[in-house]
Amino acid sequence: xxxxxxxxxxxxxxxxxxxxxxxxxxxxxxxxxxxxxxxxxxxxxxxxxxxxxxxxxxxxxxxxxxxxxxxxxxxxxxxxxxxxxxxxxxxxxxxxxxxxxxxxxxxxxxxxxxxxxxxxxxxxxxxxxxxxxxxxxxxxxxxxxxxxxxxxxxxxxxxxxxxxxxxxxxxxxxxxxxxxxxxxxxxxxxxxxxxxxxxxxxxxxxxxxxxxxxxxxxxxxxxxxxxxxxxxxxxxxxxxxxxxxxxxxxxxxxxxxxxxxxxxxxxxxxxxxxxxxxxxxxxxxxxxxxxxxxxxxxxxxxxxxxxxxxxxxxxxxxxxxxxxxxxxxxxxxxxxxxxxxxxxxxxxxxxxxxxxxxxxxxxxxxxxxxxxxxxxxxxxxxxxxxxxxxxxxxxxxxxxxxxxxxxxxxxxxxxxxxxxxxxxxxxxxxxxxxxxxxxxxxxxxxxxxxxxxxxxxxxxxxxxxxxxxxxxxxxxxxxxxxxxxxxxxxxxxxxxxxxxxxxxxxxxxxxxxxxxxxx
Numbered sequence: 257x258x259x260x261x262x263x264x265x266x267x268x269x270x271x272x273x274x275x276x277x278x279x280x281x282x283x284x285x286x287x288x289x290x291x292x293x294x295x296x297x298x299x300x301x302x303x304x305x306x307x308x309x310x311x312x313x314x315x316x317x318x319x320x321x322x323x324x325x326x327x328x329x330x331x332x333x334x335x336x337x338x339x340x341x342x343x344x345x346x347x348x349x350x351x352x353x354x355x356x357x358x359x360x361x362x363x364x365x366x367x368x369x370x371x372x373x374x375x376x377x378x379x380x381x382x383x384x385x386x387x388x389x390x391x392x393x394x395x396x397x398x399x400x401x402x403x404x405x406x407x408x409x410x411x412x413x414x415x416x417x418x419x420x421x422x423x424x425x426x427x428x429x430x431x432x433x434x435x436x437x438x439x440x441x442x443x444x445x446x447x448x449x450x451x452x453x454x455x456x457x458x459x460x461x462x463x464x465x466x467x468x469x470x471x472x473x474x475x476x477x478x479x480x481x482x483x484x485x486x487x488x489x490x491x492x493x494x495x496x497x498x499x500x501x502x503x504x505x506x507x508x509x510x511x512x513x514x515x516x517x518x519x520x521x522x523x524x525x526x527x528x529x530x531x532x533x534x535x536x537x538x539x540x541x542x543x544x545x546x547x548x549x550x551x552x553x554x555x556x557x558x559x560x561x562x563x564x565x566x567x568x569x570x571x572x573x574x575x576x577x578x579x580x581x582x583x584x585x586x587x588x589x590x591x592x593x594x595x596x597x598x599x600x601x602x603x604x605x606x607x608x609x610x611x612x613x614x615x616x617x618x619x620x621x622x623x624x625x626x627x628x629x630x631x632x633x634x635x636x637x638x639x640x641x642x643x644x645x646x647x648x649x650x651x652x653x654x655x656x657x658x659x660x661x662x663x664x665x666x667x668x669x670x671x672x673x674x675x676x677x678x679x680x681x682x683x684x685x686x687x688x689x690x691x692x693x694x695x696x697x698x699x700x701x702x703x704x705x706x707x708x709x710x711x712x713x714x715x716x717x718x719x720x721x722x723x724x725x726x727x728x729x730x731x732x733x734x735x736x737x738x739x740x741x742x743x744x745x746x747x748x749x750x751x752x753x754x755x756x757x758x759x760x761x762x763x764x765x766x767x768x769x770x771x772x773x774x775x
Contacts, residue, residue, distance in 0.1 A: 440531075639740070
């Protein structure tokens, strides 16, 4: 054997991959190092003495070994199912005393290991999934934060109500969503999911149970909202809601990303629709969806805005694609893929059990079903960029070019977020870029991995290329932590990050809550 590389396995703590084996890929720590269990036995005895059910069986811990991304794996020392704010308070007090890390998990839909516990306690919030009170007159709901959005929607609709905006995948939890933002196809009109929060019950990292809002304990409220789980555990939330209405959906097809984005932004600026967003199948197959809550709004769109859109209907787009591939016969395999994708996907968005008289009765089910069926898989990576409106076309086109280099198939999801000036402090270190005015725009870049298996380093290289665009454009990101953790200071600057870090140290002296996601 030759001389061992100084970056190889001969040095404890160093990466066990030689420096020359993955050329061009930046090797870096992307998840917390394993916590090895100092004082775990004493901690376990202490919380059990307080009546907390700590589960240490391997079969239970293994349930939470990875997240939706399927690229980060870790095992907690034990699992606690959340039951009440008081129970969580006792848990966090003991965790501070014994310096045991606590990782909070809702739907587990993170993609870079943010909800994976690399030792310590995994706190499963789904044990707190009860709707506490619905006030139809005030159009508000009080709910426990571990509830999934689709379950909340079912409860609300019994009272003729609906959520305002929520993630497209409704198997995410309310509390987890409020901590990261949450975007819907109506966010361009109503803002992100976090904007709908009126008040929260939060258990601080030192075990205090605090009710907070913009008026009561506002500093904590501002940090917890869009705070990526760093400053407290959300246990209850009071949210704005609205009367339930079925959805009237239209689809417009484009062979140009730029034209589709320009039309999307035109509709948003003029409040021309209730819902809008872009979903691509390939570069040349871009779908702009436009939808309405009422026939009146739809009629105004048809009379004033429909003729301004530059997309095609289904027949026109079919002719466009026929012409495209007639001139490019060497790409017939691509045409076949497009046809298959449309054949399989579009019926899922128009299933007869969820449609009546041309309206979609339950977008909760329809979109969540499509997300998992057509975009889920053993591995899921979704790097993203969030920019001001004027930078968005460039960001998407550059990100699309990166996708093309790394994967044969991928999809983009683009949506606008109406900003609330009174919430500017909420947005300070979040997915909302500092230079955005009126609207921010986000794009998720998702490879269609399917049954293929890629190394984590391939994903790392791909994500680095996307995140580098964000640094270059002064953009932000939806997902913090994992593979993009190294970009946080580059994007927000030391002064802002250090200010948030100082508050983190103040409220979490042992730095045990969701460690190393940001700081």
